[in-house]
Amino acid sequence: MAAEDLPSEFDVVILGTGLVESVVAAACSRVGQRVLHLDRRSYYAANWASFTFNGLLSWIQQQQDDTQPEETQDWCDLLEEGEELIQLSSQSSIRNLQVFTYTSKEDEVEEASADSVNTTEEEQHGPASQDDDSNQENLENHENQEENKENQVNHENQEENKENQVNQENQEENQENHENQEVNHESQEATITEGAEPEAEQPQSPAIPSQSEPSRKKISFAQLEKEGRRFNIDLVSKLMYSRGSLVELLIKSNVSRYAEFKKVSRILTYRNGEVEQVPCTRADVFASRQLSVVEKRKLMRFLTSCIEEKDDQSAYNGRPYLEFLRDQKLGENLQHFLLYSIAMVTEDTPTEVGLASTRNFLRCLGRYGNTPFLFPLYGLGEIPQCFCRMCAVFGGIYCLRHSLRCLLLDTATNRCKAVIDSRGQRISCSHVLLEENYVHERKNVATPPRFLSRAVLITDSSLHGSDSEQEVSMVTIPPITEGAPAVKMVELSSSTMTCMSGTYLVHLNCSSVSSAYQDLSPLITTMFSTPESHDQGRPSVLWCLYFNMEDGSAMEVEGHDLPSNVYVCSGPDGELGHEHAITQAELIFHKILPEEDFCPPAPNPEDILYDGGSAPSSGPEEEPSLQLEV
Amino acid sequence: MLSKVQLYCCDCPRELKFGKSSIVCRFVQDHFDHNISPTIGASFLTKTVPCGNELHKFLIWDTAGQERFHSLAPMYYRGSAAAVIVYDITKLDSFQTLKKWVKELKEHGPEGIVVAIAGNKNDLGDIREVPMKEAKEFAESIAAIFIETSARNAVNVEELFQKISKQIPPLENPEVDSNESFKLTQQPVASTRRCC
Numbered sequence: 079m080a081a082e083d084l085p086s087e088f089d090v091v092i093l094g095t096g097l098v099e100s101v102v103a104a105a106c107s108r109v110g111q112r113v114l115h116l117d118r119r120s121y122y123a124a125n126w127a128s129f130t131f132n133g134l135l136s137w138i139q140q141q142q143d144d145t146q147p148e149e150t151q152d153w154c155d156l157l158e159e160g161e162e163l164i165q166l167s168s169q170s171s172i173r174n175l176q177v178f179t180y181t182s183k184e185d186e187v188e189e190a191s192a193d194s195v196n197t198t199e200e201e202q203h204g205p206a207s208q209d210d211d212s213n214q215e216n217l218e219n220h221e222n223q224e225e226n227k228e229n230q231v232n233h234e235n236q237e238e239n240k241e242n243q244v245n246q247e248n249q250e251e252n253q254e255n256h257e258n259q260e261v262n263h264e265s266q267e268a269t270i271t272e273g274a275e276p277e278a279e280q281p282q283s284p285a286i287p288s289q290s291e292p293s294r295k296k297i298s299f300a301q302l303e304k305e306g307r308r309f310n311i312d313l314v315s316k317l318m319y320s321r322g323s324l325v326e327l328l329i330k331s332n333v334s335r336y337a338e339f340k341k342v343s344r345i346l347t348y349r350n351g352e353v354e355q356v357p358c359t360r361a362d363v364f365a366s367r368q369l370s371v372v373e374k375r376k377l378m379r380f381l382t383s384c385i386e387e388k389d390d391q392s393a394y395n396g397r398p399y400l401e402f403l404r405d406q407k408l409g410e411n412l413q414h415f416l417l418y419s420i421a422m423v424t425e426d427t428p429t430e431v432g433l434a435s436t437r438n439f440l441r442c443l444g445r446y447g448n449t450p451f452l453f454p455l456y457g458l459g460e461i462p463q464c465f466c467r468m469c470a471v472f473g474g475i476y477c478l479r480h481s482l483r484c485l486l487l488d489t490a491t492n493r494c495k496a497v498i499d500s501r502g503q504r505i506s507c508s509h510v511l512l513e514e515n516y517v518h519e520r521k522n523v524a525t526p527p528r529f530l531s532r533a534v535l536i537t538d539s540s541l542h543g544s545d546s547e548q549e550v551s552m553v554t555i556p557p558i559t560e561g562a563p564a565v566k567m568v569e570l571s572s573s574t575m576t577c578m579s580g581t582y583l584v585h586l587n588c589s590s591v592s593s594a595y596q597d598l599s600p601l602i603t604t605m606f607s608t609p610e611s612h613d614q615g616r617p618s619v620l621w622c623l624y625f626n627m628e629d630g631s632a633m634e635v636e637g638h639d640l641p642s643n644v645y646v647c648s649g650p651d652g653e654l655g656h657e658h659a660i661t662q663a664e665l666i667f668h669k670i671l672p673e674e675d676f677c678p679p680a681p682n683p684e685d686i687l688y689d690g691g692s693a694p695s696s697g698p699e700e701e702p703s704l705q706l707e708v
Numbered sequence: 709m710l711s712k713v714q715l716y717c718c719d720c721p722r723e724l725k726f727g728k729s730s731i732v733c734r735f736v737q738d739h740f741d742h743n744i745s746p747t748i749g750a751s752f753l754t755k756t757v758p759c760g761n762e763l764h765k766f767l768i769w770d771t772a773g774q775e776r777f778h779s780l781a782p783m784y785y786r787g788s789a790a791a792v793i794v795y796d797i798t799k800l801d802s803f804q805t806l807k808k809w810v811k812e813l814k815e816h817g818p819e820g821i822v823v824a825i826a827g828n829k830n831d832l833g834d835i836r837e838v839p840m841k842e843a844k845e846f847a848e849s850i851a852a853i854f855i856e857t858s859a860r861n862a863v864n865v866e867e868l869f870q871k872i873s874k875q876i877p878p879l880e881n882p883e884v885d886s887n888e889s890f891k892l893t894q895q896p897v898a899s900t901r902r903c904c
């Protein structure tokens with residue numbers, strides 16, 4: 079916190095605290111490299127971060143006025159002979175941010191039938207009574223009450239905006255875009271308090287006991303803000319395959335001791351307008367009520383048989399997996415489950431790919447639970463932090479709100495020999511890692527970046543009621559219309575410590591076809607209750623956010639006209655698992671240190687210093703479920 | 709009954725090698741090592757302390773120096789029932805830093821976290837820069853535990869943790885297990901592979 083100078087020499091300097099960067103930081107520090115790990119942001123994990131509700135509102139604000147005119151200073155006095163400067167500047171990889179608040183601003187005074195006049199009054203009082211918090215910018219537009227009713231105008235604006243949405247040049251227009259939205263979100267509110275609210279109470283999930291809520295009261299925006307700390311809202315939407323490379327790495331390196339996990343408790347799918355549970359274990363299959371006895375037998379036989387590779391399968395190589403499934407004489411039900419929910423592929427995916435992902439699914443089943451997936455408590459943003467901690471424990475130095483201005487290139491060797499940080503300090507180093515946001519201008523213009531479409535919803539009930547209020551669900555959604563993307567959805571309950579009790583946090587993710595709003599809002603309107611929905615008997619959306627994020631999967635580690643010892647770490651990709659990031663981290667590590675072991679187990683501190691036989695797993699009552707240390 | 713008390717210790721002075729690790733080391737192992745490694749040694753330690761009819765298990769997280777440039781990760785706060793912030797009574801600026809940490813903790817830490825302020829090196833009273841009265845008043849103003857310790861001479865270290873132990877609120881509904889979370893391990897739980 080003080081203006082302390084950093085040491086002037088490191089082995090590895092890393093800019094950005096995303097997952098790839100953090101894993102490499104931990105791996106290098108673990109084998110004795112001196113690591114300096116920086117991030118220009120005030121938070122860890124870059125585009126992999128999770129935020130409290132209020133934190134997310136400030137993040138949105140930051141994205142909206144992210145112009146940051148970085149003054150280009152002349153650092154030539156820091157240059158030595160034979161050196162050249164490479165200026166660094168970052169560019170946001172977030173586009174088309176849109177926010178909608180579908181719940182009332184303040185607590186309803188009386189039962190929900192508040193008329194619109196009433197609401198208006200409340201809203202006028204809103205900002206004044208709320209300014210204890212710095213994140214109120216979003217609310218400030220609320221003075222524009224006159225515009226409230228002009229829904230039409232807003233919709234037109236949206237149409238216009240759609241046209242330029244995936245276009246990354248249009249920063250300014252996007253800016254306008256946001257302004258329109260805020261007005262828009264204003265009017266949405268008015269709409270919902272008028273009509274939608276009374277019926278919106280969880281009629282489709284009678285199993286949920288309404289004990290905790292003072293019944294029939296919708297959670298207000300003010301409450302979301304008040305309980306904002308209970309939220310940990312991820313920018314990425316992923317799950318951890320229980321035998322995937324991230325889980326294996328966490329275990330192998332002992333980084334796992336810094337985090338706790340929840341099992342994803344069920345897999346759902348959206349089919350014929352209904353949400354159904356996908357049976358994936360033997361017990362599920364037998365308990366399933368959707369499947370006939372014949373189907374159950376067929377499904378079991380199929381799953382058992384496809385664990386091994388067989389000749390009759392290879393005959394289908396290159397042909398669609400769906401064709402293979404059809405020829406197995408599996409009915410429509412089973413084909414849907416197998417294709418979209420178990421293999422999680424599309425109709426034209428080749429058979430060998432479909433079979434491989436089916437096997438991966440089966441391999442991950444039963445390690446920890448009845449689905450192949452885990453989710454970290456407090457959100458995915460914990461994972462990079464855990465690796466950063468490992469790096470720090472082995473001596474890595476951490477500095478947030480601190481960036482690099484330029485690289486110093488040794489022209490003779492084409493290697494970066496030093497960097498200049500945002501305070502103008504020269505720091506020499508042998509290797510540099512940059513997050514991908516710093517190489518935007520250097521990207522190949524011929525291949526424009528791909529984007530992911532994301533939506534984050536806070537809802538008031540689960541998509542599929544069950545005995546437990548605390549289900550963690552993976553929901554697979556096939557394209558709802560021809561040409562629409564297949565969407566992966568994760569519904570988190572408050573037991574994951576990512577949302578306040580009485581709410582659910584829903585993440586949607588797909589490869590973008592157009593803007594996030596265009597890609598995902600039709601689906602959200604049909605699966606949930608929003609002011610645009612016709613059917614109100616579904617979970618109500620209280621608040622939602624749309625944005626596009628650059629897809630990191632195409633990012634090359636090397637090249638980009640950068641010196642040979644500078645590596646680029648890609649941001650989040652669109653896959654459900656973390657294979658891409660972990661593979662890339664290991665690749666970069668071995669480029670830096672070809673001889674070294676990647677993340678060998680960290681010694682257990684208990685073993686070094688304290689041996690009272692009290693490994694952290696004593697006492698069964700303490701950790702009722704599954705705590706076990708190595 | 710055993711309740712889990714996660715706490716983290718955070719150092720205020722700028723020099724890396726300082727009191728926090730030595731306090732933790734004194735508490736857990738009852739010894740004082742002049743050359744304690746600030747890194748691997750004390751990154752994560754546990755000790756069980758009897759408190760009334762209960763046993764409190766302290767899981768002590770060292771911040772591994774991440775606080776040095778004001779870059780502590782929020783993961784340190786997760787599930788922590790208490791935080792110990794250590795300053796050096798012979799360094800006034802460490803006490804100023806402490807105040808910033810308290811603010812940070814109040815803003816981002818879990819609600820109701822027990823804060824303990826420990827003025828270490830009280831064996832060096834003759835070069836004291838932070839008057840005990842001032843520190844005590846500050847602690848009272850924020851309802852924090854206050855104690856001066858000497859890790860070197862084992863003064864008040866046990867007492868510090870005893871005080872924390874007494875203030876830890878009783879475990880909320882230990883019966884309710886809606887929150888079945890777990891750690892990942894090398895040998896996963898009896899892998900009854902029930903897949904098809």
